[in-house]
Amino acid sequence: MLSRLYECRIVHARFHPRAHRFAYNVFFLALDLDELPALAARLRILRIDRPGLLSFRQADYLPTHTPLHNPSPVAAPSSPPKVSSLPAGAGLRPHPSPTSLGLKTRVLAHLATHGITPGPDARVLLLTLPRVLGYQFNPVSFYFISTADGRPVASMAEVTNTFRETKLYVLGPDTLQPVPEPPALPPSNSGSPLPAPSSPLFHLRVPKHFYVSPFFDVDVAFDFRLRPPGDRLALQIDDYEGALRTLLTTVANTSPPRALRDRTLAWFSLKYPLVTLKVISAIHWEALRLWLKRVPWFAKSARAADQRDLHHPHASLVPPPAENLPPASSFSAPRS
Numbered sequence: 262m263l264s265r266l267y268e269c270r271i272v273h274a275r276f277h278p279r280a281h282r283f284a285y286n287v288f289f290l291a292l293d294l295d296e297l298p299a300l301a302a303r304l305r306i307l308r309i310d311r312p313g314l315l316s317f318r319q320a321d322y323l324p325t326h327t328p329l330h331n332p333s334p335v336a337a338p339s340s341p342p343k344v345s346s347l348p349a350g351a352g353l354r355p356h357p358s359p360t361s362l363g364l365k366t367r368v369l370a371h372l373a374t375h376g377i378t379p380g381p382d383a384r385v386l387l388l389t390l391p392r393v394l395g396y397q398f399n400p401v402s403f404y405f406i407s408t409a410d411g412r413p414v415a416s417m418a419e420v421t422n423t424f425r426e427t428k429l430y431v432l433g434p435d436t437l438q439p440v441p442e443p444p445a446l447p448p449s450n451s452g453s454p455l456p457a458p459s460s461p462l463f464h465l466r467v468p469k470h471f472y473v474s475p476f477f478d479v480d481v482a483f484d485f486r487l488r489p490p491g492d493r494l495a496l497q498i499d500d501y502e503g504a505l506r507t508l509l510t511t512v513a514n515t516s517p518p519r520a521l522r523d524r525t526l527a528w529f530s531l532k533y534p535l536v537t538l539k540v541i542s543a544i545h546w547e548a549l550r551l552w553l554k555r556v557p558w559f560a561k562s563a564r565a566a567d568q569r570d571l572h573h574p575h576a577s578l579v580p581p582p583a584e585n586l587p588p589a590s591s592f593s594a595p596r597s
Contacts, residue, residue, distance in 0.1 A: 415433050
């Protein structure tokens with residue numbers, strides 16, 4: 262099976278306007294969405310679409326059945342930019358996909374709105390945190406889409422903030438950097454081993470237009486560097502203000518990936534108890550530390566118009582109903 266478990270170290274390093282760094286260890290599930298029925302049949306610790314100690318629910322992901330809030334302007338048909346160069350959702354109006362369709366079907370349908378059609382035999386690998394005792398929070402989940410024979414086609418990041426808003430960032434085929442050619446053979450008497458070529462890399466820098474942290478404005482850029490998981494997991498998301506990198510975030514495995522078995526899942530449930538609660542608690546703890554360092558912060562409602570292409574908008578972004586507004590006369594200037 263391609264599904265597995267990764268024990269990982271997450272590192273955040275902020276460079277501007279105040280230096281701040283922290284690191285935590287967690288575990289991620291890497292789930293091949295075609296294998297969900299087989300996993301449901303043989304696992305007792307991890308329940309698929311059912312409650313349990315650890316659980317995974319397809320309905321928690323890809324909320325494309327909900328309206329897109331504040332969509333970016335539609336690109337001019339005469340000169341459309343590259344699909345993967347667009348901000349998430351720009352020029353696209355995804356068709357609603359009910360959660361009853363299953364997650365893989367919805368992933369492929371969403372990719373199709375971006376002009377990416379890997380075919381029904383494509384493999385979709387989702388890297389995510391499980392629900393723990395029913396509680397779910399994923400700051401970011403990653404999708405890796407490949408052809409049936411394993412050739413990488415696309416990647417996608419599903420980013421969720423603490424307001425439970427979600428935004429999807431698609432990295433299409435034109436963001437894929439191929440595996441570099443191996444270097445020339447060294448002299449036979451050198452004894453130097455050949456370095457192994459790295460795996461393919463999806464790379465995209467795109468405007469964020471999303472309120473992820475009160476300590477970053479919404480108009481910075483995300484810089485994604487995502488490698489399809491294998492024996493090594495290496496993911497990186499940086500924040501940029503123009504040419505200035507302000508934040509580095511990396512996810513890397515600290516041990517070889519493990520097959521999904523009940524005893525492995527039980528052990529990691531003990532080693533990292535309440536992992537999703539640990540993540541949300543760490544977010545608030547580090548926010549307190551940044552506040553104590555007097556890092557400038559930004560109110561979510563301050564730039565509501567610049568928060569685009571997201572699902573489940575918070576009340577601060579949604580105008581009140583017309584009946585709750587004061588009469589129009591109260592806004593008019595006094596007559597002279």
